[in-house]
Each structure stands twice: as structure tokens, then as C-alpha cells.
Amino acid sequence: MPEAKLLDVRTLIPTERHRLIFETYENLRLGESFLLVNDHDPKPLYYQFEAEHNGEFSWEYVLQGPHTWQVEIGRTA
Numbered sequence: 001m002p003e004a005k006l007l008d009v010r011t012l013i014p015t016e017r018h019r020l021i022f023e024t025y026e027n028l029r030l031g032e033s034f035l036l037v038n039d040h041d042p043k044p045l046y047y048q049f050e051a052e053h054n055g056e057f058s059w060e061y062v063l064q065g066p067h068t069w070q071v072e073i074g075r076t077a
Contacts, residue, residue, distance in 0.1 A: 005033075006037065007035065007036050009036065010068075034072070037069070039069070058076050059072075
């Protein structure tokens, strides 16, 4: 698997974060991933991915707080 791209959304306003995250996901090729860096647990984002891309993505926590969370999100289908 190729090295994950880095997407740090900590400096973005909250309304821009999900748009940019999903835009980044949509631009992935099969088997690619990106590393999301956030200032809180993005668990609600996981549920949105499940609803919109069920069975088509991977989600793996790399770092879980307390101040920084990192999640590797990949396109699997």
C-alpha cells in the first residue's frame, strides 16, 4: 500500500472540515489512503462514512488523543 497523504484539518473552521475530508477521500484511487489529523475524536465522521460509503473504506486509528487524533482512512472499493 502506498504511503498515506497527510490531511491536517485542525486549523480549518468546522464547517469546512467534512467537505475537505470527503473531497480528499473521493480523489483517492483504490488502495490509497490519507492520514487525517484532527483536534478531537472524529467518531461522528466515521458514522457518516458508514452511511455514505459502507463497505468501501477503511478506518484505523493511529493516535487517539487527548489533544490530537490521527486516523488513516482508505478507499477499499
